[in-house]
Amino acid sequence: MWQKLKDGIEIRIGLTDLIENRLRQYRVPSDTNIFYTLGIVTMAAYVVQAITGYFLLMYYVPHSEHAFRSVQDIMTIIPFGWFVRMVHMVAANLMVALLFIHFISIFFMGSYKKPREITWLAGGLLLLVTLAFCLSGYLLPWSQRSYWATTIVSNLPTAFPVIGDALANLLRGGDSVTGVTLTRFFSLHVGFLPPVFLSIVGLHIFLVWRIGLSVPPLSQSAEEESEWTEFRHATYSRSYPFYPNFLLKEVSMIMLFLAVTFFIMSFMPTLFLPEAATTPADPLNTPADIKPEWYFLAPYQMLKMIPNKFLGISLQIIAIIVFLFWPFFDTRAERNIMKRPLIFGLFLVLLALWFLLTYWGRYSA
């Protein structure tokens, strides 16, 4: 029976050939480290978000009168609703953290260099889409925290002269955060952003697959270092098959990601759920301490520090553009960052500054 089923599948889709030629013969460098798996772990986090998001969608009511109550019902009345929501919330934060680490490691290993510039660009866009996911999803529980954090963030476009107010009003659907904003953010979160994300992720994975993984800069051979004048799949002096070796490594890291998710749910359940997140939104009662979520703290603190709002937002936009197109600016072939002290120093300063601003933003008045 089993054999018959296997044969049936084999005849129709050629599974053995697929595994042999597409997975086993697909080679990856054997000296890859765990940082090479972060892309697939982030993708796994997205899948977790999609599944849990789908279940939340069954009970969530995107209306300012009912949103908070429906979320509380998910947490208390719906069987295992708390589990689905907690996984959704914790994995969302971990997904952002994973993306940050992924970018830091890619930068550090110079893996964005020719011919992988578009892969970096697609990754950068994915980070921005993920942050848009977070921003839009953040408002949905309609709690004091989500309401006021969104109020702050949605006011940022007003920094632009002439079109600023119109932009902010377009985002919010009015002068302030209201039920209209909730509906807009909800439709963005579940309708617009997922296909955009999946399209870009498709391009990103295609490019990684088509070009092949980069080799860590310290173990690059002369052949691997040779200039890319025409398209070729990456070749490696030492490699192993994608399946099962590298796939197992990826699966192990996904297991670790899930273990960390459940660790936070077990021992730090309120890490991303402070008291203001369990208080219904009250537009008439401004909380004393309004803070955006941790990943927006650094830009938020920076805006607070720069006296001119337009200058502040312009600098941030410049920073985003430089970040997105960085591989096209940094065209030198040298991938070993240790041999480029200026870039290395700048990288460390920016990283330290990010942490400092985040810390400052968290604890400043």
Next chain:
Amino acid sequence: MRYIYILSLVILVSAATTASAGYREIFEKEFLSKPWSTDIVAESSCIECHTSEVMDEKFRSIPQDWRVSWHAQNNVSCHDCHGGDSEDASMAMSHKRGFIGSPNYTDIPDMCGKCHIGILKNYVESGHGKALIEEGTGPNCITCHGSHNVQKVHIDIINAQLCSKCHPYERAKIMKQALFLTDKKIESIEDDLADLRKQGVYPDREEKSLFNTQAQFRTLFHTIDVAVVKDKTNFFTSELNGIEDEIKATFEELSFRKKFSTFLMLIFAGSWAIITLIIRSKD
């Protein structure tokens, strides 16, 4: 070309680090003065006037007293007690809009009783209430509770210093003893509810039940009749026990959630360890 972009980053870094001393004022001015916020954070015309320089000094502390009050924490504002139109300065003190201003001494219970209906009924039947109605001299609500800085009621409001201003403390002391256990139970439930909130739970059902029970309880003792309190204590104890049971169930649910998540954590951590060992053995 790349140096231009490096320069941009340097500008970015230096601009961020050269913090202006007045950044917060500017931030607040620019971020909190937009149309979206003015509708929301605009203060009522009562507060605007009462905090202005033109106001008589003895009335200027009223908004500050109110801001730290239990009423303020529960969104009970000036016009809720004093009437008038808080959104329109020209009509803020209009009698046509129900403005009362400073009520007469004997009218104060009616003013408070607009919301605290059960307590008013209980109070007018009490010795305190009768003295006020019949002689115009008995204590009214603010005698014990204060006015603009009214705080959340605590059993310690019954104390020798306050009560003996008018009469010997002995009877009040017996009353306090009769209330003590029920009050302690309410306090303990309040602590549990605060704890639940800290653990990410929104216990609104329990909070509403407690609020109702507490409100009923308070309608009991303004008559200062110890026998009535003793008679009803069992009823309130059973009501409060019901709330405690619900809270206990929520704590048990939280404990289950923790165990369930830990179980899954161990499963996935174990899977990670096993797969890592397999990878090592293959290498």
